[in-house]
Amino acid sequence: MTTALILFGCALSAYPAQARLGDGGYRVILWCGDTVARNRGSTQELARACRELGVTTLMTGPTGDPAPWRALGFDYYVENIVSPGLCLKFRSSVTDWNAFITQWMKTRSPDSFTRDVCLSDPIWRAQARAGMRRTAARHAPWNPLLYDIRDELSVTVSANPFDYDFAPASLAALRLRLRQHYPSLDALNAAWLTRFNAWEAVRPFSTDEIKARLAGRGEALNQQPDWAALRAMRYTPQRVRAEPERWHLAPWCDFRTFMDDTLAETLADLRDGAREADPATPAGIEGTQMPSAWGGYDLWKLSRVLDWVEPYDITAARAIFGSFMRGKPLFATYGERDPVAVSRRLWHLLLEGDCGAILWWSEDLLEGEGPALRLSAKGRALAPAVREMHTPLARRLLRAERLHDPVAIHYSHASIQLAWLFESFEDGATWPRRFSSYEARHNRHAALRTDLLRALREAGWSPHFVSYEEVEADKLETDGFHTCLLPDAFALSDREARALRVFARKPGNRLLYTGEPGVFNANGTPRSQPLFTASTQTVEQLVAALPPPAVRLTTPGSGVCIYRFRDGPVRLFALEQRQQGQVSDDVTAHHLPTRRDPVRVTFATGERRPLFDLRTGAQVGAEGSAEIEVPFERPAILGFAEALQPQ
Secondary structure, three states: OOOOOOOOOOOOEEOOOOOOOOOOOOEEEEOOOHHHHHOOOOHHHHHHHHHHHOOOEEEEOOOOOOHHHHHOOOEEEEOOOOOOOOOOOOOOOOOOHHHHHHHHHHHOOHHHHOOOOOOOOHHHHHHHHHHHHHHHHHHHHHOOOOEEEEEOOOOOOOOOOOOOOOOHHHHHHHHHHHHHHOOOHHHHHHHHOOOOOOHHHOOOOOHHHHHHHHOOOOOOOOOOOOHHHHHOOOOOHHHHHHOHHHHOOHHHHHHHHHHHHHHHHHHHHHHHHHHHHOOOOOEEEEEEOOOOOOOOOOHHHHHHHOOEEEEOOEOOHHHHHHHHOOOOOEEEEEOOOOHHHHHHHHHHHHHHOOOEEEEOOHHHHEEOOHHHOEEOHHHHHHHHHHHHHHOHHHHHHHHOEEEEOOEEEEEOHHHHHHHHHHHHHHHHHHHHHOOHHHHHHHOHHHHHHHHHHHHHHHOOOOOEEEEHHHHHOOHHHHOOOOEEEEOOOOEOOHHHHHHHHHHHHOOOOEEEEOEOOOOEOOOOOEOOOOOOOOEOOOHHHHHHOOOOOOOEEOOOOOOEEEEEEEEOOEEEEEEEEOOOOEOOOOOOOOOOOOOOOOEEEEEEOOOOOOEEEOOOOOEEEEOOEEEEEEOOOOOEEEEEHHHHOOO
């Protein structure tokens, strides 16, 4: 569905120039393993190899000595400060997650719902915060580049589904949160369709229990689902309104939201511990997952508590973080062996706003010992692509402001939670095996979001993601958006719904969506009446409903995207072949198309003056359009005559 569009403004918004650290240059970090540790006495050889590779920054652990790196003129960052507790992949009873789930599925016992380390445990939290503060106090005199709280952290493992955390401290914190949210126990029982007689008795539904309700069991606590009935279930708004009792999902959704809050609040506490001793150094995390109902991965909430982040770019996670963390440092990790794959991703993420790269890792990129320490064959192959990030053209893009259109993609984490429930009907009893590696390739809701972003970009638009809280706070109005797109927004709060209706009524605005938005409240309770007329439009139809942007490609189906920048008074354009993103947290994997040919497109600027290729200085067009050959391994960078002047 769309609202009438009367006048379509061309206002652009500028993201702040990519966050710059230290001297403002692009940071290349070498993730250091045993090879570096063994050769700390061979500092000149290490420095020579690192400079040949383009490395600017090395690494220490919390108790490491940065003096050798500083003496060589390198920056450094502090890695994996908090352990154990935040990452169950290591030093936990569930390090073999596959074996753990296989064993649990034999009994499905709720006794396993207690996490090894409870993030709500005040003793653990105080110890972890004190550890952050000690580390920051130790390193503050050396001015580190970054503090990494933890790599690949999660409430579970990655974004794998499991009903953590039923520990006593966690349930006590949940009850306190519920008492703040619901005005009375009766109100909670009404929303949950439960009959708890005291707050102390309240506990959330496990996933098996909420699935038992969905499959038709009225009294679902301590019950297993009828798995055959569950596999036959399908979500439709009509079914929700016809049988609302089985679709009251708040006992599960409220718990998932609480665990998201718990991880975000834990990270805020740890960041603040570092700030007590060193307020100048950014504290963040590495190796984040796709947006998910599991693991604590509400990307909006995480973005509020981090000074920097290194996300795995799975199902548009990088673009989401980029929208939510404007002006803050973002990085990516590169472990690919193919120099073309590395070059493509380095340039792509520079255009997206990354201010640096983390190279995985010294064990692959260095070889030899002592005086023979040098770059490996892989290191030598990747060095030219990495060093390109230090060229004047790359530095110019790093300092420029990226321009965005007033086109919003709605980020609804409540809908992400519900989508997981609906899509896992088909799994029956095997839902615990819906690991994040599977979700990255098969989650239909995530694919819809990713396809919408891709289609908008390839149509010439540069959209923002806008979160549920930002919609509630009228960001669409205050920031001048003229279009908002909702990809399967199953759940909306009352405040979101009101804000969207007000937005849609304003002349010139357009509200576009798939499905029927707001069938559920944000806590998973069904609404009795529709909020919006259902839509049958596809992503392609939604994007086609928009008028063409002023700066665009007139070559249909090219798979090329446009990025626009402002460097002071000078405008720059980058044309890039389609990028796929990651499909797992394996940083050594890459997925390139078979064909690696240049793509020729017609680029319409709307300005009748000469256009130049900023790599070669050659004129490539005039009179408002240009025929551009877009390479496979890097973008074409273009500008008008003033862009050729010395900077």
